[in-house]
Amino acid sequence: xxxxxxxxxxxxxxxxxxxxxxxxAGIPLSFSRAYSQILEGLKxxxxxxxxxxxxxxxxxxxxxxAQAQLGDIVFVEVQGAVGDKIAREATFASVESVKAVSDVFxxxxxxxxxxxxxxxxDPSAVNNDPYAQGWFVKVKLTNPSELDGLMDDKAYKAYTExxx
Amino acid sequence: MPASNEFLMRRGKEKSLVLTxxxxxxxxxxxxxxxxxxxxxxxxxxxxxxxxxxxxSVCVRQIRHQVIQSxxxxxxxxxxxxxxxxxxxxxxxxxxxFAMSGRVVNGARPLMRVLKLSNFPIFQQLKLEERLLRxxxxxxxLVNDGTSPPSIVMGISGKAEKxxxxxxxxxxxxxVIKRFSGGGTVIVDEGTLFITxxxxxxxxxxxxxxxxxxxxxxxxxxxPVFENVPGFKLREHDYVFNDRKFGGNAQSIIxxxxxxxxxxxxxxxxxxxxxxxxxxxxxxxxxxRNHTDFICRLREHFxxxxxxxxxxxxxxxxxxxxxxxxxxxxxxxxxxxxHISSTHFVSVDDLKLxxxx
Numbered sequence: 194x195x196x197x198x199x200x201x202x203x204x205x206x207x208x209x210x211x212x213x214x215x216x217x218a219g220i221p222l223s224f225s226r227a228y229s230q231i232l233e234g235l236k237x238x239x240x241x242x243x244x245x246x247x248x249x250x251x252x253x254x255x256x257x258x259a260q261a262q263l264g265d266i267v268f269v270e271v272q273g274a275v276g277d278k279i280a281r282e283a284t285f286a287s288v289e290s291v292k293a294v295s296d297v298f299x300x301x302x303x304x305x306x307x308x309x310x311x312x313x314x315d316p317s318a319v320n321n322d323p324y325a326q327g328w329f330v331k332v333k334l335t336n337p338s339e340l341d342g343l344m345d346d347k348a349y350k351a352y353t354e355x356x357x
Numbered sequence: 358m359p360a361s362n363e364f365l366m367r368r369g370k371e372k373s374l375v376l377t378x379x380x381x382x383x384x385x386x387x388x389x390x391x392x393x394x395x396x397x398x399x400x401x402x403x404x405x406x407x408x409x410x411x412x413x414s415v416c417v418r419q420i421r422h423q424v425i426q427s428x429x430x431x432x433x434x435x436x437x438x439x440x441x442x443x444x445x446x447x448x449x450x451x452x453x454x455f456a457m458s459g460r461v462v463n464g465a466r467p468l469m470r471v472l473k474l475s476n477f478p479i480f481q482q483l484k485l486e487e488r489l490l491r492x493x494x495x496x497x498x499l500v501n502d503g504t505s506p507p508s509i510v511m512g513i514s515g516k517a518e519k520x521x522x523x524x525x526x527x528x529x530x531x532x533v534i535k536r537f538s539g540g541g542t543v544i545v546d547e548g549t550l551f552i553t554x555x556x557x558x559x560x561x562x563x564x565x566x567x568x569x570x571x572x573x574x575x576x577x578x579x580x581p582v583f584e585n586v587p588g589f590k591l592r593e594h595d596y597v598f599n600d601r602k603f604g605g606n607a608q609s610i611i612x613x614x615x616x617x618x619x620x621x622x623x624x625x626x627x628x629x630x631x632x633x634x635x636x637x638x639x640x641x642x643x644x645x646r647n648h649t650d651f652i653c654r655l656r657e658h659f660x661x662x663x664x665x666x667x668x669x670x671x672x673x674x675x676x677x678x679x680x681x682x683x684x685x686x687x688x689x690x691x692x693x694x695x696h697i698s699s700t701h702f703v704s705v706d707d708l709k710l711x712x713x714x
Contacts, residue, residue: 240612262565262567263567263568264568264569267514267539267638268513268514268539270513272697282612284611284612284697287513287699289512289513289514289539290539290568291539291568291569291572291594292512292538292539292540292541292568292572292594292606292607292608293538293539293540293568293571293607293608293609293610294512294513294537294538294539294608294609294610295567295568295609295610295611296610296611296612298612
């Protein structure tokens with residue numbers, strides 16, 4: 194993790210881009226801004242959350258870039274329960290890392306269908322596998338048009354390269 | 358065409374001077390002496406300029422201190438206050454051009470509202486901080502000189518059975534609070550000095566709102582405060598003098614705002630430290646030391662609390678324009694709007710239900 198952090202800062206300072214796209218668990222991914230992974234096929238928010246659309250529902254988590262910036266995550270708490278509504282841009286979860294609690298913002302509005310209870314026992318899953326084991330919630334979309342306002346992988350890659 | 362033993366020297370815009378080879382060494386020596394003289398004069402000029410800047414900066418700070426003080430007391434003479442403000446404006450403009458801190462935008466530091474408290478209960482302080490973070494859009498500095506009653510404060514993810522000597526805590530009736538920010542567990546009392554900073558993203562452009570970046574900025578803020586104490590640094594997220602911790606800090610980051618609060622150990626009682634267990638997640642530099650070997654007292658390095666507080670104020674003034682507020686005014690301004698509120702007491706029943714009890 195320390196080497197990765199060093200690599201992030203070094204590459205940021207040197208404005209280095211990594212190699213061409215490769216595969217991660219069968220899903221194409223690309224690298225941006227020093228080794229942060231960005232998966233193709235997902236939607237991304239400016240606050241560094243990702244959304245995986247599955248029909249009329251969506252899975253939400255935080256990106257590899259976000260977890261790298263936050264540091265070792267020691268606590269994850271979703272504010273609410275199954276059946277609660279979350280609104281786009283509102284806080285729906287908190288993560289603790291490096292003595293700081295950071296709000297996590299909903300990229301889309303929806304009704305909570307499922308909460309990843311595994312993060313209670315193993316919050317490090319957000320660091321180790323942010324796009325799979327590190328998911329936060331699954332929601333039923335209440336306003337699918339909000340997806341149009343999110344970024345695709347290419348736009349998010351460009352966004353992270355602008356020092357966001 | 359000059360002869361081969363002649364050299365052509367051009368002095369600025371003057372006519373070309375043609376020298377012979379015999380004249381060249383003398384001229385070169387003269388030239389070297391001239392260069393050395395120029396360097397010496399330049400060094401003296403630079404020293405003079407630096408001293409003027411330093412004097413100007415001190416003068417501006419003194420003027421600013423007078424103006425701020427005049428805001429806190431009934432003005433004896435509005436004319437005098439007005440003159441002070443005019444001098445301050447001139448001084449600030451000069452300071453802007455002389456000594457750019459990188460945080461002066463268009464000649465004006467962002468406003469930071471200061472709330473000074475004394476012996477304020479820590480639970481109420483934390484609730485107030487959370488409200489200011491979430492409901493206000495201004496920059497704030499809360500200062501609390503001591504707290505009563507003595508209380509234990511855990512971070513948001515703290516587990517009593519792992520962090521506290523629960524039986525002793527319950528037996529002695531020590532209040533236990535879980536705060537909204539991260540970080541570890543502290544026992545706070547009349548010997549603790551609290552300083553909380555709450556800032557908007559726009560107050561410090563370029564500062565990314567992530568934990569390490571914010572903590573690095575606060576380290577820079579406190580460097581001049583502790584400039585006379587050897588060994589001050591931020592070490593694995595603790596404020597230390599060499600390897601002894603004197604201040605614990607924690608943060609809360611929301612959209613476009615952040616909070617960084619610190620509990621400084623002005624003094625402490627060893628008997629109260631006995632309520633705390635050695636945490637599982639401890640910084641490496643602690644090396645398994647117990648509390649009394651790991652921490653140190655700030656009063657050993659400052660003559661008085663006021664001296665320390667004045668140094669903090671001076672440090673903040675490098676980045677912000679400070680304005681003191683009253684608690685009544687702040688509470689009236691905030692009103693009773695609901696907001697996300699995480700700070701709460703851990704009940705005795707919950708403590709008694711701790712797995713290891």
